[in-house]
Amino acid sequence: MNKIKEGIKATCDAWWEEMKNVFKDQGMLIFFILVPVFYPLLYSWIYNNEMVRDVPVVVVDNSNSSLSRSFIRAYDASPDVKVAYQSININEAKTLIGKQLAEGIVVIPADFHSKIERSEQSTISVFCNMSIMLHYKAIYQAATNVAQSLNQKIQIARSGSITERDEQLATSPLNVDDVALFNSDGGYADFIIPGVLILILHQTLLLGIGLSAGTARERGLYANFATVNRRWASTLFGKALCYFMIYTVMAAYITMAVPHFFGFVQMAEMQALIGLMIPFLLASIFFAMIISNLIRHREDVMLIIVFTTVPLLFLSGMSWPEHDMPPFWQGVAWIFPSTFGIRGFVRVNIMGATLRDIRPEYIALWIQTIIFFFVNIVLTILAKRHNLPK
Amino acid sequence: MLKAIYNVAIRECGIIRTNPIYLFCMVILPVIVVIFFTSLMQKGQPTDMPVGVVDQDNTPTTRQMIRTLDSFQSTKVTNYYNNINQARQAIQRNEIYAYIYFPRNTTANMLAMRQPNVSFYYSNASITSGALLYRDLKTLSMLASASMGAAKLSAMGATNAQINATLQPITIDLHPINNPQINYNIYLTGSLVPATLLLFISLMAAYSIGTELKFNRSKEWIKASNDNIFIALTGKLLPQFLVSLTVIYGFMFYIFQVLGFPHLGGTGSILLLGLLAVLAAQGFGIFVSAIIPSLRMSMSVCSLWAALSYSLMGATFPLVAMDSPIKAIAQMFPMRHFFVIYQTCVFNGYPLINVWLNLLALIIFAALPVPILKRLKRNMLLFKYIP
Numbered sequence: 001m002n003k004i005k006e007g008i009k010a011t012c013d014a015w016w017e018e019m020k021n022v023f024k025d026q027g028m029l030i031f032f033i034l035v036p037v038f039y040p041l042l043y044s045w046i047y048n049n050e051m052v053r054d055v056p057v058v059v060v061d062n063s064n065s066s067l068s069r070s071f072i073r074a075y076d077a078s079p080d081v082k083v084a085y086q087s088i089n090i091n092e093a094k095t096l097i098g099k100q101l102a103e104g105i106v107v108i109p110a111d112f113h114s115k116i117e118r119s120e121q122s123t124i125s126v127f128c129n130m131s132i133m134l135h136y137k138a139i140y141q142a143a144t145n146v147a148q149s150l151n152q153k154i155q156i157a158r159s160g161s162i163t164e165r166d167e168q169l170a171t172s173p174l175n176v177d178d179v180a181l182f183n184s185d186g187g188y189a190d191f192i193i194p195g196v197l198i199l200i201l202h203q204t205l206l207l208g209i210g211l212s213a214g215t216a217r218e219r220g221l222y223a224n225f226a227t228v229n230r231r232w233a234s235t236l237f238g239k240a241l242c243y244f245m246i247y248t249v250m251a252a253y254i255t256m257a258v259p260h261f262f263g264f265v266q267m268a269e270m271q272a273l274i275g276l277m278i279p280f281l282l283a284s285i286f287f288a289m290i291i292s293n294l295i296r297h298r299e300d301v302m303l304i305i306v307f308t309t310v311p312l313l314f315l316s317g318m319s320w321p322e323h324d325m326p327p328f329w330q331g332v333a334w335i336f337p338s339t340f341g342i343r344g345f346v347r348v349n350i351m352g353a354t355l356r357d358i359r360p361e362y363i364a365l366w367i368q369t370i371i372f373f374f375v376n377i378v379l380t381i382l383a384k385r386h387n388l389p390k
Numbered sequence: 391m392l393k394a395i396y397n398v399a400i401r402e403c404g405i406i407r408t409n410p411i412y413l414f415c416m417v418i419l420p421v422i423v424v425i426f427f428t429s430l431m432q433k434g435q436p437t438d439m440p441v442g443v444v445d446q447d448n449t450p451t452t453r454q455m456i457r458t459l460d461s462f463q464s465t466k467v468t469n470y471y472n473n474i475n476q477a478r479q480a481i482q483r484n485e486i487y488a489y490i491y492f493p494r495n496t497t498a499n500m501l502a503m504r505q506p507n508v509s510f511y512y513s514n515a516s517i518t519s520g521a522l523l524y525r526d527l528k529t530l531s532m533l534a535s536a537s538m539g540a541a542k543l544s545a546m547g548a549t550n551a552q553i554n555a556t557l558q559p560i561t562i563d564l565h566p567i568n569n570p571q572i573n574y575n576i577y578l579t580g581s582l583v584p585a586t587l588l589l590f591i592s593l594m595a596a597y598s599i600g601t602e603l604k605f606n607r608s609k610e611w612i613k614a615s616n617d618n619i620f621i622a623l624t625g626k627l628l629p630q631f632l633v634s635l636t637v638i639y640g641f642m643f644y645i646f647q648v649l650g651f652p653h654l655g656g657t658g659s660i661l662l663l664g665l666l667a668v669l670a671a672q673g674f675g676i677f678v679s680a681i682i683p684s685l686r687m688s689m690s691v692c693s694l695w696a697a698l699s700y701s702l703m704g705a706t707f708p709l710v711a712m713d714s715p716i717k718a719i720a721q722m723f724p725m726r727h728f729f730v731i732y733q734t735c736v737f738n739g740y741p742l743i744n745v746w747l748n749l750l751a752l753i754i755f756a757a758l759p760v761p762i763l764k765r766l767k768r769n770m771l772l773f774k775y776i777p
Contacts, residue, residue, distance in 0.1 A: 131733030176531030
């Protein structure tokens with residue numbers, strides 16, 4: 001009974017020490033408090049506009065006919081692009097792209113209208129600057145959509161049908177509806193921000209905990225910690241408890257308040273969110289504690305953590321679908337809690353998935369929690385053995 | 391003077407040899423990042439994304455459409471469901487990314503000219519896969535509508551050219567310049583990897599200066615350079631500069647020569663860009679460590695800065711679509727200028743004059759430490775590292 005009491009007291013002591021540490025140490029204050037509070041706001045602000053509208057395009061109209069002008073008018077009216085310039089030849093249009101004044105060129109050939117009048121097929125050439133994918137998508141999709149609707153008008157005019165219904169049937173006997181189920185406007189922020197938010201939690205935990213361990217090591221606390229404080233298990237628990245307490249607040253703020261401030265899609269159910277975030281935080285904390293064993297000097301942690309951010313985002317399968325990743329990298333992805341955290345959170349938040357739908361993810365996170373926890377115990381025992389004779 | 395620089399550089403090489411973190415952050419980790427991005431996206435475009443089918447009609451016509459959908463590059467029909475609820479839940483479980491729904495009597499209604507509806511539901515939670523699936527869907531719907539008309543016209547004796555001209559009077563001929571396969575590897579590796587390299591370079595510059603203070607070697611360092619801060623800095627950063635320049639040139643050789651990424655700008659612009667990038671990143675790192683002598687703070691600033699540059703360079707979500715204050719802020723990131731020069735001059739092959747402002751910006755970043763050299767020296771002699 002006394003032993004348990006002592007253990008609890010030692011845990012509380014370790015918790016209190018670490019808590020003081022977080023608020024006293026400048027570095028930890030930055031990574032545990034400032035970054036999780038302000039970075040989500042900054043990223044949300046960056047992507048807040050969601051859409052790429054009015055991408056500037058140069059038109060080279062060699063036809064100069066009523067039909068080509070109606071194409072240009074309809075193209076300019078599409079929300080995603082705007083006809084910023086009209087050039088007399090393609091070379092002039094190219095220099096505008098070089099000056100970054102336009103992102104694409106639409107060339108209408110001289111025989112554009114006459115071919116249509118002769119019932120021949122007419123071709124419009126679209127040149128895209130491929131340095132930004134969203135620009136390419138906007139320029140190309142707007143062009144095909146305008147061409148499609150003009151085609152329908154031409155077909156209707158030619159068909160000489162009597163009723164409107166006849167016209168509809170002639171141009172499309174089968175109607176194919178496209179419905180974007182989740183993130184229906186295809187907003188960029190709604191797509192990228194959930195991953196970024198989870199990654200901020202994950203990376204700041206790694207940085208903060210690494211920083212704390214590095215400091216302790218520099219001050220020679222590790223030697224003391226094993227000999228003076230024999231209750232290593234309590235230290236482990238106490239520290240983890242401290243991080244967990246801070247991060248439940250941060251996680252609540254990041255996953256619920258931030259999307260709310262910016263009006264991002266938010267379909268998360270409370271039960272699913274809690275069921276996902278608890279194992280995610282625990283797994284991340286224990287994972288960070290393992291990584292912190294590699295840190296010799298406190299600043300080294302930034303060198304080995306910061307660069308992983310974008311690769312981790314890719315490993316989660318957000319930018320590149322996970323089923324199409326090389327198997328080796330899929331295996332690597334399983335090491336990191338962020339992978340399952342992001343996959344789970346994206347589905348809970350954007351697709352309104354329930355806890356049952358993200359079962360593989362939260363089970364993986366619990367397994368990680370357990371494995372990382374035991375690895376930590378083994379590492380602590382090893383460290384204790386290593387330090388005792390000194 | 392050259393001898394003094396040489397001496398400091400030799401001293402620095404000794405430091406680099408004894409601390410393995412230098413080797414890691416200047417060579418090993420950058421190489422891993424290059425391998426990561428190029429191998430992850432080596433296919434160029436995600437293919438065969440799993441798509442479900444809810445076929446309540448189940449006729450040869452609908453099966454034909456399903457086969458057509460399956461044959462497209464990005465789509466692979468993997469699962470069949472009885473109703474749309476099951477299919478929707480499968481999307482939520484991440485088993486499929488989209489599904490197509492044929493209601494009962496689709497074929498009958500089509501033959502009876504009652505214009506039936508077929509629905510294609512796709513998830514836009516990831517806009518990469520969403521856009522590719524949408525593209526396949528558009529092709530399918532065009533083919534489906536056209537196939538009926540084509541059959542009728544050919545029965546009436548029209549030639550292929552006539553059929554095409556009737557069904558599609560206007561066609562779009564697309565030219566994705568320099569990236570005809572819409573290769574995501576070319577698109578993303580060319581910008582994300584340099585961002586990581588620049589991150590390491592500026593961090594290492596700040597780290598090597600800050601550690602002099604931290605390990606109490608700063609006075610010795612200044613002394614080794616005959617009390618000349620210019621010699622001290624040049625000598626100190628010379629080894630790092632050479633290693634980083636080799637790494638960035640190695641990366642560029644790998645993507646442009648080995649993987650054959652488009653580089654219309656030619657060797658001259660590539661070499662110039664690599665050189666300016668290393669200098670700008672080092673200049674930025676020195677500048678930060680000169681105004682913030684505390685190692686942890688200067689490194690925090692460098693890392694937070696670099697983490698933002700992935701977004702603010704505007705490679706994924708274009709800068710022009712962001713709010714005006716952000717457009718201004720982005721100019722304070724070396725990576726933004728790197729990206730503009732890369733895509734205009736190296737990727738698209740336009741003359742350097744088009745980006746003279748960005749070139750100037752990189753040179754300014756490289757020269758940032760010059761006005762505060764005195765301050766840096768004073769810090770080195772007076773500042774005390776507080777653990």
